[in-house]
């Protein structure tokens with residue numbers, strides 16, 4: 684899997700060389716390239732933004748640098764197997780299913796906008812050539828798409844075979860299919876008693892059936908309280 688990041692702050696993505704994702708890069712499972720969008724500017728000030736047509740506050744990212752970056756990175760031939768991800772507060776919610784689908788992609792290009800956003804014609808042009816995903820992490824605004832791109836990257840890449848040491852752990856996580864899309868149950872480890880709080884007895888019983896039932900009940904109760912929208916049968 685090759686991941687490209689178009690951004691005016693490429694140093695944001697230095698962090699991807701650390702920990703699990705760093706190992707995935709070392710093992711050749713993932714190939715990461717961060718690009719400074721100003722590479723594709725030609726004026727003395729390396730300008731990437733301009734005033735919004737129609738007026739309004741702030742600045743909009745000019746289309747030209749993006750188009751020239753696409754030309755260099757992807758060429759002009761349409762290829763639906765290339766996924767262009769635009770992190771934006773106006774995107775569709777990024778969910779575990781999106782991470783799962785994108786974990787099968789061979790190529791993902793993250794376009795990290797700043798200011799008031801990217802000239803919409805960039806998205807229109809990309810949509811004619813590649814598979815475009817305008818995705819939001821949640822109902823809040825960030826200063827740029829970089830932090831969101833990092834979060835999406837981690838959610839996606841950890842699902843790629845060979846990245847996680849123990850793929851078994853994926854099956855019991857929140858939102859995983861094996862968890863019926865419910866929130867993950869509370870977890871405990873030693874000591875059995877800590878500052879007056881004890882590990883639930885059932886988890887110390889060694890009775891796998893009872894433990895599995897307790898965990899299912901905990902997941903459903905937690906989901907009912909925090910995310911009733913995830914409960915399909917109620």
Ligand SMILES: COC(=O)c1ccnc(N)c1
Nearest residue numbers: 770771819820821825827
């Ligand atoms: C500039 O990007 C954002 O502000 C952003 C991106 C993805 N999700 C969000 N909730 C915000």
